[in-house]
Each structure stands twice: as structure tokens, then as C-alpha cells.
Amino acid sequence: MTRIYFSVVNVVVTLFLFTKSDIKTTVLPVAKNKGFFAMAAAPMTNILRLPHVLFWIWLHLLQFDVSNQTINLEEDAINKKDRPIPSGRITLNSAVILRWALVPLCLALSTLYSAETVYASIALVTFTLIYDEMHAHAGHWLVRNVVNALGFASFEVGASLIAGSNSHALDADGVLSVLVSAGIIATTIHAQDFKDEDGDRAIGRRTVPICFPAFARWTIVIPLIVWSFVLSTLWQLDTLMSCALTVLAIFIGGRYFFLRSVSGDQVSFYWYNVWLSIAHALPGYYRIRHT
Template identity: 55%
Template structure:
């Protein structure tokens, strides 16, 4: 049984959303901003379809991730379906593999390019979870994370693009920059989870080099703000927004170091990331 209280559709939907709850702010919303900005001539309908496509791929990843080490969520996130008892581990494992062909079939209904992105996301999910990259050295973990985000962005941008096929030069450049940002700043999400990560033996940057890790946030955000300024030809007012956010977020990470503060700082990081993801649209429609 999936649920002791019955298998009602709304209960199912609620459980699936709970698996992905924490990723709305970190992945689904930023990538939706990204697709709206990076896709050539997207419509609202296309962007909403891209958001759902992203959610479906993220759901596959989260099911794999949360079934690998469910004891981690007993400490960090007790409202998730497994630690809260809403779903059994055996059922979640079955659902994890059922979702793979569902994601592929859904993607193939758009185009072969969307299918390739979904297959890449599934492969990287296995590398991250079943191959235990998540508990390896932080550099490998960051790179696999960045590649996973890139697969989400490519697929979502393809879905958001009329015709659902080829990406143009701006779209490809946008994905490359975004993946690089993730690879060098994704440690911002690890500060708030440091106690649970240490409990299961993860080697994240905040665990290995706690003091240095906080200063990498300053370097990453400021350097990428400079790069984004020149690549997307930002006017002064947009530069001010980007740099003010960078300084503010960096200050928070270096000054406020408890778990609750790191959670708030990570929210602000995602604000900066959403602004960065919107810049290809600024360049496409305003700067050019």
C-alpha cells in the first residue's frame, strides 16, 4: 500500500509534491526563469510546459536521492514522505524506477532533443545516487550537480522553444554559463545541511573546509556578477541589483553561521540565481 488512508488522487499529488518541495526554490523556479529568458520567443504555454517537464525530472531525481539514505531526512527534513511515514521505502523505490520510462516517454512526445536531455538527467541521477557521487569529494559532487542542472536546463529550454528542437547561440551560451555558476557556487546549499551530511559521511566543502567555504561564496558571486555584466551587456541599474545582491548574500554567509541563518542566506542566493537566469532574456530583448 502506498497510503494507509487510501489511494486518492489528491493524496498522491500531495505526496509527490512533498518529495520535491525543497527543490521548488532551488531548481524548478530558477530553471523556469531560465527557460523563459533563454528560449527564443517562448510563449506562456511553452514556459508552463517546461516548468512541468522540469518538475517531473526533479521528482525522478528526488525519489532516487531520498530512497538511498532515508535516515538523513530523519535529521534534516522530517516532513518528507519517507520520514513522516506517508510512503513506505519499498513503494518509493518502485516508484523511483517507474518514473524513468515515464520521464522518457513524456520527453519523447516533444522531440528527440528533449528525450536526450531526459536520458542524460536519468544517467546523472544514477551517477549521483546509486554510484554514490553524492558522498564523494566535493569537487566531483559539484561537477555532477552542475551537469545535472545543465541537463534540466537543456531539456526545459527545448520544451519552452517553439518547435521543441534546436537551441540557438544565446540558449547554448546561457546553459554553459549557468552550469559553470552551479559548479562553483552550489556549496551554498550545503551549509544548512551540514549536520545531516556529516552524520552520513558526506564530504561537502563546508564540512572539509568550513571557514574557506564561506569565502568561496564571496569569490563566486562577485566574479560571476562581473562575468554576467560583460557577457549580457548590462546597463548600470541592472549591474547595481546584481552586485548589491552579491555583497548582501556574501555578507550573510560570512557573518551569520547557524543553520537557520544559512537557510535564509540560501533563499537569498536563489534570488540572485533567478536574476542571473533572467539575464539572457534581458540581452535578447533589451540589450541587443
């Protein structure tokens, strides 16, 4: 029994480590959290749906992360040595088997909710395949940003369908929320690339910081400020909230522009996730004001 217990614990820890770096930004209700987004965009009518939403997100995130980490061995060996493959917790062959075993598990889980949730799962699996196995992650920065945006949109649609009272369709505000979120991701997701520039350069990746070293940081400053104005208008924020969102965007942009060390970029990315979390919560704010 003791051996079985430690084996189970080892498996659980290994699975957690695959998703560890994304837990705070994708699963928990902070940063670019799809669970938080789903509660606002759906909106969530029953708090008992929250565990369903979070588990659906986590399992699909695990599918993406295992796929990504079986592809980016060189990058992880440089930037993220504590991940399961470079740390030796799991072999590459075992990780590849796990990667493909997770696909039917994700689809099977989605069948418990609706056909439309299955479609979102299929879309997410497809964009994962394009991003990783078809090497969009190492291609042109524009393709990478667009595929990222479509993948995040798939996360959001699936999670919102599970969160809402109708698992077969999103209402007009929900659809608009997903479209706006995809636009934000497509134009700002490279905020994550500045802290990884050394590793990305070592494996030949063509990210925005590498392709446009002279003005790459302006591509964070300007979009964050512009999106703050757009969101303020779209979700009808009052003056105080609009100013706070815009000031936060200027603060983050200033950090990216002036604090250019790896540690500085890591902290700036955390602040970017705070702004993104607020942006994802605004549809809920809008719904509450217009209920």
C-alpha cells in the same frame, strides 16, 4: 467514491511532498528556476508552452527527488523529517518502485517534443543515477559540484528546447546561457550545504563546509562577486543593473560570512536563490535589448 477520492488526494500529496523543498527553487519562477531560465534562454515564443515546460521540469524533478530520498534516509531522518519516507507516508520499497517507474514516464513525456528533448531526459536520468545510486553525492565535493552542474544543465537544455520555437536545437545565446549556468552551479552550488552541515557530517559526507571549515565561506563570497562582474560584461548590463547585481552578491556573501547559524544559513540560501534567479533571467534581458 469517497475512498477513491481520498486515495487520489493522498497520492498527490505524497508526490508533492517529495518535491516540496525544490518547488520554490526549481519549478516556480523564482530562485534557481529552470522554467524561468528556459523562458529567457530559449526564448519562449508562445506562453501556452509554459505549462509544458513546468510539467516537464516537475516530473523530472520528481524522478530525481524520489531517487535522492531513497538513498539519503539517514540525512532526511535528521534534517527533513516531514518528507514522505521518514514521515511514514510511503514505504521505502514502494518509493524505490516509484523511482524506477518514473524513468520511462520521463522519457515517454520527452518523446512528445523531440529526439533532442529525449537526449536531455536521458542525460538527466543518467546524472541522477551517478549522483544517487553511484553515490557521487557522498563523494568528493568537486565531483558532487560537477555532477550537480551537469544535471542542472540537462534540466535547462530540456526545458529550453520545449520553451523555444525550435525543439530540436538551441541558438548560440541559448547554448551560452546553459554553459554559463553550469559554470555558476559548479562553483557555487555548495551554498546549499552550510545549512545541512550537521546532517552531512553525521552521514560522512565530504562537502565544502566540512572539508574546508576555515575558508569555506570565502568560496561563496568570491565566486558570487566574480560571476556578477562576468554576467554584467557578458549580457551587457547597464551600470545600474550591474551595480545592483554586484551589491546583492556582496550582501549574500556577507550574510554567509557573518551569520553562521543554521537559521542564518537557511535565509542566506534563499537570498542566494534570488541572485541565481536574476542570473538566469539575464539572457532574456539581453535578448530584449538586442531584438
